[in-house]
Amino acid sequence: MADTAAAGPAQGGYAHGVPCWVDALLPDVEAGKRFYGGLFGWTFDEGAGPEFGRYAQAYSEGRAVAALAPKQDGRMPTVWNVYFATPDAYALAKKIKDAGGQLVTDPVPVGHFGTMALAADPEGAVFGLWQAGTQSGFEKKGAPDSFCWTEVYSRDKDLVDPFYESVFGYAGSDLADAGVDFRTWSPAGTAPGPDTAIGGRSLVSGAFPAEMPAHFLVYFNVADCDAVAAAAQRLGGRLRTEPFDIPYGRMAVLVDNQGAVFAVLQDPPQNPPEGADREETAGQ
Structure with missing residues (x-):
C-alpha cells in the first residue's frame, strides 16, 4: 500500500485525506508507556502540559510515531484514534455534517501545533481531522514500529462508501483478491488501486460480536508478527486474532493491557533475485 508523505500532528506535510497521526486514549498513560515501550521499543516525552491534556508523544528511532493521551472521563472509550490531514478543518467539519456525519469535537486550535476535530461517519465510526500548524504528524511511518495502514469496519x-469518497474526494477501488468485501481509498487526483491506497473500508462480518459498532482499526508495521503477538501477551495484552497471512503480509489483531485494539502487519518476504538459489547451491 502507499506511503504518502505533537501535541497532535510542518505545514503541507500530508495531502488532504491522508492519515497523518494516531493516538491512544487510555485510562493509565504510564501503563501504556510500559506496554508500547516494551512492544515497539518506543520512547516517550514527558507529556504536554495540562492545557494540552498531558499528551505524551511516542518516538521510534527518535522520530514521532504516535501519542498516548489520558482519558478525561471514564465513560470515554479506550481506543486508538486515526487523524486525516486537511488544509481546512472548519470547512471539512461542515462538509462532514452536510454528508450525514457528526462532529464529536468541533474544530479547536491546539496552540501553534495545529487544529483538530473528531468526527463520526453515518454509522458512528469515529475519526480525527488534523489541520497542521507547526506539527504535520508522523515523522516515521510505513517502517517497523510505526503506523502503516487504517481501515473502517x-x-x-x-x-459509508459515498460518505468517505465525497468528504475526502477519495478514489475508491474494490479489492478483488482480498477474499472479503473490501474497498481501498486513494487520495483525490490519484489512480485508484493498491499502489496508491492510504486506507480502506471493510465490513463487520459474522466473525464479529453482534454488538460490535462501526470502528476504525489502526495498523502498525512490524518486523516479526508472531514475535510481536507473543510479546503483547507477555506484557499483559491479549490476542483478538491470531497471526495469519494475507496478500499483503502477515497480520494479527491485538488488545493492549488496557483494552485498546490495534493490528500489526509484517511485510511479505521479498522475492530473491532471479538465479539467487542457483548461485547459492553452486557455491556449496
Whole structure:
C-alpha cells in the first residue's frame, strides 16, 4: 500500500485525506508507556502540559510515531484514534455534517501545533481531522514500529462508501483478491488501486460480536508478527486474532493491557533475485 508523505500532528506535510497521526486514549498513560515501550521499543516525552491534556508523544528511532493521551472521563472509550490531514478543518467539519456525519469535537486550535476535530461517519465510526500548524504528524511511518495502514469496519457499504469518497474526494477501488468485501481509498487526483491506497473500508462480518459498532482499526508495521503477538501477551495484552497471512503480509489483531485494539502487519518476504538459489547451491 502507499506511503504518502505533537501535541497532535510542518505545514503541507500530508495531502488532504491522508492519515497523518494516531493516538491512544487510555485510562493509565504510564501503563501504556510500559506496554508500547516494551512492544515497539518506543520512547516517550514527558507529556504536554495540562492545557494540552498531558499528551505524551511516542518516538521510534527518535522520530514521532504516535501519542498516548489520558482519558478525561471514564465513560470515554479506550481506543486508538486515526487523524486525516486537511488544509481546512472548519470547512471539512461542515462538509462532514452536510454528508450525514457528526462532529464529536468541533474544530479547536491546539496552540501553534495545529487544529483538530473528531468526527463520526453515518454509522458512528469515529475519526480525527488534523489541520497542521507547526506539527504535520508522523515523522516515521510505513517502517517497523510505526503506523502503516487504517481501515473502517462498517455494516452498510452503500451508506459509508459515498460518505468517505465525497468528504475526502477519495478514489475508491474494490479489492478483488482480498477474499472479503473490501474497498481501498486513494487520495483525490490519484489512480485508484493498491499502489496508491492510504486506507480502506471493510465490513463487520459474522466473525464479529453482534454488538460490535462501526470502528476504525489502526495498523502498525512490524518486523516479526508472531514475535510481536507473543510479546503483547507477555506484557499483559491479549490476542483478538491470531497471526495469519494475507496478500499483503502477515497480520494479527491485538488488545493492549488496557483494552485498546490495534493490528500489526509484517511485510511479505521479498522475492530473491532471479538465479539467487542457483548461485547459492553452486557455491556449496
